Amino acid sequence: MLRLFTKDIEVVEACSQFLPWLILMPLFGVVAFTWDGIFIGAMATKLIRNTMIWSVVAFFTVWNIGLYLLRSRGYDTDVNSIHLLLAAYFSHLAARSIYQTIRYRRVQMIPD
Template identity: 30%
Template sequence: MDGFAFAGESLCGNLIGGGDSRGLRECVKALFRWSVAMVLLFTLVYAAGGESIMSLLSDDAGVRLSAKEYYSWVIAIPAVGFAAFTWDGIFIGATRTREMLLSMATATAIYFVMLHILFPIIGNHGLWIAFLAYLLTRGLALTAMSRRIF
């Protein structure tokens, strides 16, 4: 997903610098189309290859067993986080760091509130929910801000 952020930085920066607003809109659409395609691919790979992926990361059966309890959260990361990563590149390319700061501050506040509430009740599952809420909040906040910028 960061690959699309890096592409967005360069492509969008060049288009904005060149004053090509139509090209910028088309670039943003293309970045999101490719991001969604990668979300589908990686979600399928993570879902189908969970055991194999965990075996690549550790040969300890206890570690793999512990990781298995939380693996469904890993499968959700591409779908929940792709907008945040894609918008990061676009906003960096547009040198719109204030908006990024605001999205990060909002998402971080939501993360800590959710963590504070959920972790004592459901342990590490609460941590995962808070993390996914952080990613989702960043993506939604940047999407909302993009409507008045691009």
């Protein structure tokens, strides 16, 4: 898949370690972004605000714990930091998806 974007072997080798994250990204993102569209269309702004608060908490929790673990074990490298950033972003997407799925039944849609 990476060879569709570039023919440079060094770039393909450097990016290949991130390929699992890139494959999983649409699976995590589609649920979160679909719910966002539904709730924004329903004008459920408080729910969107609360969703973002919880998802930011999830992001920074994973980020800070991961950073602590990387540093305490001496693995503080650029590559590991990128993996940590992607893991934190996935926790952000997962928190959005889970929270909005749970809250779906409580939203009262505005009649036409």
